[in-house]
Amino acid sequence: MLDDMGDDLGGGRRGFLKCMAWAGTGALFAFEGGIGSSIGLDAALAAPAKHMVTQPFTFAQISDSHIGFNKPPNADARATFREAIAKVKALPHRPDFVIHTGDVSQLSRDEEFDDAEQMLKELGLPVFFVPGEHDMLDPDGGKAFLSRFGKGSQGAGWYSFDHRGVHFVALVNVADLKPGGMGNLGAAQLKWLKSDLAARPSSQPIVVFAHIPLWTVYADWGWGTDDSAEALKLLARFGSVTVLNGHIHQITQKVEGRVAFHTARSTAFPQPAPGTAPSPGPLKVPPEKLHGMLGITDALFVRGHDRIALIDSTLIA
């Protein structure tokens, strides 16, 4: 079946849709294609060379690895992260790159970051990061993360890059959080975003990724970003915007106009659905259920067919 999918993806739209039917859990979004211009940072230079799109491409999202977490329901978040990496390696199409949407570590300790980095090296792929709040806990408030995973980024770690005509924007909404608030982008980052998007044609597909959801999933648990509306206003003119987040350790998705929002599973532990538990703490599922609640997301761009697909899969083989 995986081989079928491999042939299908290269073989045109009909095959691709068949693949989607097989995937079952994926979400399919329409978008209008466009041609990107070139702008880059150090991080982007590590990505495969950009060229005009003639072939579809995929990238994978992993999130909330919480390396160092060792309490119920997962005594070893390193082990499940390793399984997630194996899952990415086993995808029917080798992704062009991977994004990690934050909470790489549990406590921002050097050995946690180091283990994550070493394990990710096994992929042999470029990895683009944004920090989660768990990655900001060193005495310098995030410098340990940025010096390792945020080279070439600006401010608290934001940046953008182009890949095969798609513009990727990495935003940070876990820095300098305000009492009583939720996630926060801040004026400096919004100003940067405005100038980053200014010269781009509205037809260019945009993928935005950040740790905390950029829409309010559940305010009582702080699952949202206070000033996300200002970012979305800047994105409103684009024909295709995909927003990828983590933080809440479960899949949620929403389509609003031309913006598709999606959150990924964690590779470490699940969290309860909004309001279904006294707190958003780890959902203490029995061991046999854990792997079915952890996973990765595979994103497929099929240019020329006006489609982006997000396929979530769990760590169950």
Next chain:
Amino acid sequence: MTPESKTLAFQATALAGGALLLSTVSVMTRAAPAPAAASVEIANFTFKAPVVTVKPGTTITWTNADDIPHTVTSSAGLFKSKVLDSGEKFSFTFAKSGQFGYFCSLHPHMTGSVIVKA
């Protein structure tokens, strides 16, 4: 009584007096109130006593009972704990009167307040 014995008697009295004085000081020390203390548990992503009212000089100790790390961070920059993993504690002594808001810098929807008044 010889002058010599007078001196001895005086010294004995002085010693007794000194001992009495010392013991009085000791009693006074014991009678002084112990430094005031209060505690706040952090559980279920909340500060379990969201408002605590104490006298000046009180030391408040926060203990993280969650499986997820939290911090205790003054909204006005007066104090900030390091990250508190499960079971870890942070203490701060409130010397002056006033109202002091704080929050968890990881989960800022978690807020609390300390009111200090004589």
